[in-house]
Amino acid sequence: MDIVLLGAPGAGKGTQAKALAAELGLLHISTGELFREAARLGTPLGQQAQAYMLRGELVPDDLTIALLREQLGQPAAARGVLLDGFPRTLAQAEALDALLAAHGRRVDRAVFLDVPRDVLLARLSGRWFCSGCETSYHSLFRPPTQPGICDRCGQPLYQRPDDRPETAARRLDVYLERTAPLLDYYQRAGVLVRINGDQPVE
Numbered sequence: 577m578d579i580v581l582l583g584a585p586g587a588g589k590g591t592q593a594k595a596l597a598a599e600l601g602l603l604h605i606s607t608g609e610l611f612r613e614a615a616r617l618g619t620p621l622g623q624q625a626q627a628y629m630l631r632g633e634l635v636p637d638d639l640t641i642a643l644l645r646e647q648l649g650q651p652a653a654a655r656g657v658l659l660d661g662f663p664r665t666l667a668q669a670e671a672l673d674a675l676l677a678a679h680g681r682r683v684d685r686a687v688f689l690d691v692p693r694d695v696l697l698a699r700l701s702g703r704w705f706c707s708g709c710e711t712s713y714h715s716l717f718r719p720p721t722q723p724g725i726c727d728r729c730g731q732p733l734y735q736r737p738d739d740r741p742e743t744a745a746r747r748l749d750v751y752l753e754r755t756a757p758l759l760d761y762y763q764r765a766g767v768l769v770r771i772n773g774d775q776p777v778e
């Protein structure tokens with residue numbers, strides 16, 4: 577099975593992707609996490625990507641599609657992938673179809689996590705992530721047992737610079753403009769599933 581998770585920033589894609597990938601035995605691929613990791617390591621890709629990420633803009637399609645192509649080429653991707661944060665543009669969706677088709681595969685489901693904008697902004701403003709395993713927390717809705725420390729792996733938590741209010745608002749606008757049209761794309765392909773994302777994680 578190859579699954580795409582769609583939704584605005586803060587909709588819960590990362591949280592659900594981690595749980596679903598484990599449950600279904602799929603490879604979880606988050607382009608955002610890969611870009612952040614590359615930025616931390618200071619690779620050329622990371623430096624290029626960071627400039628866009630800090631402004632809340634999308635990383636250009638050519639860089640992003642090349643990254644995804646590399647990820648899909650891993651042996652672990654052969655059993656199926658759960659894509660979180662990709663595709664975000666029509667060009668990326670078309671590239672994904674072509675990459676999967678080359679292996680006789682297709683997007684089997686596009687799961688849209690539907691969350692109202694006011695809830696998204698509230699979620700983004702209190703988010704914390706583990707620097708080790710990227711598990712997400714929220715200072716109000718899902719606090720860690722020990723402040724600043726990951727319950728799962730004990731590593732320190734950090735806040736994403738692009739969750740700051742101005743950048744978060746820009747990311748939501750970019751989502752509406754560039755990514756929301758993909759709902760139609762997957763609806764037409766007959767694979768769209770809409771889930772109310774304003775519910776408890778489980």
Ligand code: AMP
Pocket residue numbers: 585607608609611628629630632633634635636640660661662663664665668738747
């Ligand atoms: P995320 O962790 O999915 O919220 O992604 C964080 C940031 O990484 C985004 O705001 C973009 O700047 C960049 N990014 C992640 N995935 C993509 C993508 N598929 N296309 C373009 N930019 C992306």
